Amino acid sequence: MARTYISPSKFVLGEGELKKLGEHVAGLGKKAVLIAHPEDFERVKDILDEGLKGTDYVHAAFCGESCDKEINRIVKLTEQEKADVVIGLGGGKALDTAKATGTLTKKPVIIVPTIASTDAPTSALAIIYTETGEFERYMHLPKNPDLVLVDSGVIAKAPTRFLISGMGDALATVFEARACIKANKPNMSGGMSTKAALAIAETCYATLLEDAHKAKAACDANVVTIALENIIETNILLSGLGFESSGLAAAHAVHDGLTVLEETHHYFHGEKVAFGTLVQLVLENAEEETIIEVLAFCRSLGLPVCLADLGVKELDEERLMRVATHACSDLETMDNMPFEVRPADVAAAIRAADIIGGTW
Known part of the structure; x- marks a missing residue:
């Protein structure tokens, strides 16, 4: 292809x-x-x-x-x-x-x-x-x-929460791109990823780690700085090009699953994607160092790292399976993961990510 x-x-x-x-x-x-x-x-x-x-x-x-x-x-x-x-x-x-x-x-x-x-x-x-x-x-x-x-x-001059949410959305880009490439799955346009797209996704993540807090400070002060424009470019352009020309995977599928819970409707797209990224890392059994880095990044900016951060105080098995089943539906991007993922796997990963985010 x-x-x-x-x-x-x-x-x-x-x-x-x-x-x-x-x-x-x-x-x-x-x-x-x-x-x-x-x-x-x-x-x-x-x-x-x-x-x-x-x-x-x-x-x-x-x-x-x-x-x-x-x-x-x-x-x-x-x-x-x-x-x-x-x-x-x-x-x-x-x-x-x-x-x-x-x-x-x-x-x-x-x-x-x-x-x-x-x-x-x-x-x-x-x-x-x-x-x-x-x-x-x-x-x-x-x-x-x-x-x-x-x-x-x-x-x-917009509320800083929007910028931070964009960073939560951009956070998923490199992890989903890598998953799609490893699985040899097509990108959003129906072709295979290019080296350029992966390089953009990796630059997206690197820029988040480098400029996130400096950009937040500028937005808090309602001023334009180099760091702020770097993060704006990251949230909009680098993340956009990276996801579209490499693909989406579990993080966004989990986001979409979470939308069946009414209490999450008050939270922004990128806020739910940030937690979805942690769930994807659990699904992949990612290295602990990577999970800790992502967890620390989210916490430092106030991005959600557990269900309670998304307004979900209680999640019984029936509602959890609704989320997991939606995330694994034919309309979703869960099958871009490099291994088979069943609703039960997603439910388990959500439970584990919730504990990791709440206790680590």
Whole structure:
């Protein structure tokens, strides 16, 4: 099977870049539909007023859930308004909705993350949830965004929890990439991983260990530093390229399984992925040194390391098996592990990871 590597057509990161959004729209079309949650829209409205001055656009107020009903509503609006460019602004779910809308309407897509909480911005993938927030399926898209535009000044002013969540998501990248490569499983685009993709995944992890705390300090102070921009690039670009061109495995499958527990719905994607990474390491029987390093990293940033950290105070066997069974379903990426994983194995790994995170 051929090796494949995919990426957005262009990635731009820098302070003040949102003020140039209109220039980028003009290069792709005449009218845009802007998909953004009202709170995200208001948070950057002054910058948007300058960045989109003279640009014809309509704001499609995002409902907050990347579900079929919302995507279909915005597709209809895009067609009614005769928009020829789709802009997604905000967090992961708004961005996934924009990517899905662009695919269904065959329009170019500009992605503008206002937080660095996931690696969703760069990918040709949209995660579809139910209207109540449970994971439903992955929507594989024919191409990556035409532009990912990241204003580090905007992200520096967002709550630090978002940045930390993005680091939790990025944490899984190298471990899942290695698992997929060892299992000789295809990546998200259907090809085999490249050496470039693995190198990016490894750089992703190395940068987290090097710059995480310096970036957190900058975000706490709402200022842009080299370390902060390094972590923004890591959370969005390195993690995005690494997972998409190498693949996902147990960590994200466990995340998706955890979404069946209502109490986890208040926690961010990357927060659940961080615990999922510990579960994957237990499944692999990873070296204790690696588990301790990951555990220490998570604890130092306040990322979840046990079920209680995700709001799960009690987990009986019936609910645990619901999580484990979902994580091993045909829609999931658990079968990218280099050995057979059964729901009972996942349940055992969750129990063990929970004790490790709570006591080590």
